[in-house]
Amino acid sequence: MIDYLSLNREQWNARTKAHLTSEFYDVEGWLAGKDSLKAPELAILPKDFSGLRILHLQCHFGQDTLTFARHGAIVTGVDLSDAAITAARELAQKANLEARFINCDLYSLPDHLEEEETFDIVFTSYGTITWLPDLDRWAGIVARYLKPGGQFVFAEFHNMAYLWNDERTAIKYPYFNPEPIVEEMTSSYTDGSDEVRGTEVNWDHTVSSVVTALLGAGLTLKGFQEYDYSPYKCFHDSVPAGEPGHWHLKQMPGLIPLVYTLDFWK
Numbered sequence: 001m002i003d004y005l006s007l008n009r010e011q012w013n014a015r016t017k018a019h020l021t022s023e024f025y026d027v028e029g030w031l032a033g034k035d036s037l038k039a040p041e042l043a044i045l046p047k048d049f050s051g052l053r054i055l056h057l058q059c060h061f062g063q064d065t066l067t068f069a070r071h072g073a074i075v076t077g078v079d080l081s082d083a084a085i086t087a088a089r090e091l092a093q094k095a096n097l098e099a100r101f102i103n104c105d106l107y108s109l110p111d112h113l114e115e116e117e118t119f120d121i122v123f124t125s126y127g128t129i130t131w132l133p134d135l136d137r138w139a140g141i142v143a144r145y146l147k148p149g150g151q152f153v154f155a156e157f158h159n160m161a162y163l164w165n166d167e168r169t170a171i172k173y174p175y176f177n178p179e180p181i182v183e184e185m186t187s188s189y190t191d192g193s194d195e196v197r198g199t200e201v202n203w204d205h206t207v208s209s210v211v212t213a214l215l216g217a218g219l220t221l222k223g224f225q226e227y228d229y230s231p232y233k234c235f236h237d238s239v240p241a242g243e244p245g246h247w248h249l250k251q252m253p254g255l256i257p258l259v260y261t262l263d264f265w266k
Helices: 004-018 025-032 063-070 082-095 107-109 137-144 207-215
Strands: 053-057 074-079 101-103 119-125 146-158 182-185 198-202 220-227 237-239 247-249 259-265
Touching: 004 082, 025 063, 025 082, 025 259, 053 063, 053 137, 053 259, 063 074, 063 082, 074 082, 082 101, 107 137, 119 137, 137 146, 137 207, 146 207, 207 220, 207 259
Parallel strands: 053 074, 053 119, 074 101, 119 146
Antiparallel strands: 146 259, 182 198, 220 259, 237 247
């Protein structure tokens, strides 16, 4: 089997350097008080994070994790990229926020957390599960670290956004595709990332497979929403969708779902 962990760690280390200085992430604006959470996840998250223990899986360099901390949560962020976790710790220091960050493969998280440790909320968002080959193991991690009555908040790009060729004129990838997709990366999704290189390995997971895995882990589905916009300008053909922070695909504005959210409880 291809060593997806090493390849993906390497390319996310390369991405991190570019992302930290990008307008896309606007770290300086965030340090000045701008929050990073987006409307789809905010619609199902609690209004008050004070005192809540939150586990953020695949947290990148911790902007969302630290946004929770800024609003009073007790946070733990987890990511495969050692460069991202180093940056997350530095960002926490700059913002004078308390946070714990763990550098590990998601599936090995039990080697890094106490067995009895649980959280009020487990959170993960946007471009996360595509890097994971096994959703049942992923769902098991989510369920393991939720306390009874705890909430899993999941926001993700819809598979319908990933199927197309670059021109959006034909289907390039099948919706039902169990095989890994291995591609050479010539840039990242942010501005200032044209020099980023690497090999990425990812998987396309159907919405039904995500839901089925979480149900199989013993969680209860309370909400499922689809959105015809992306809260990020992360596709090469993104165009404004009318409201600030809403982006459509130029060739099919409002015609397909670009994001979905799931609200599960234990």
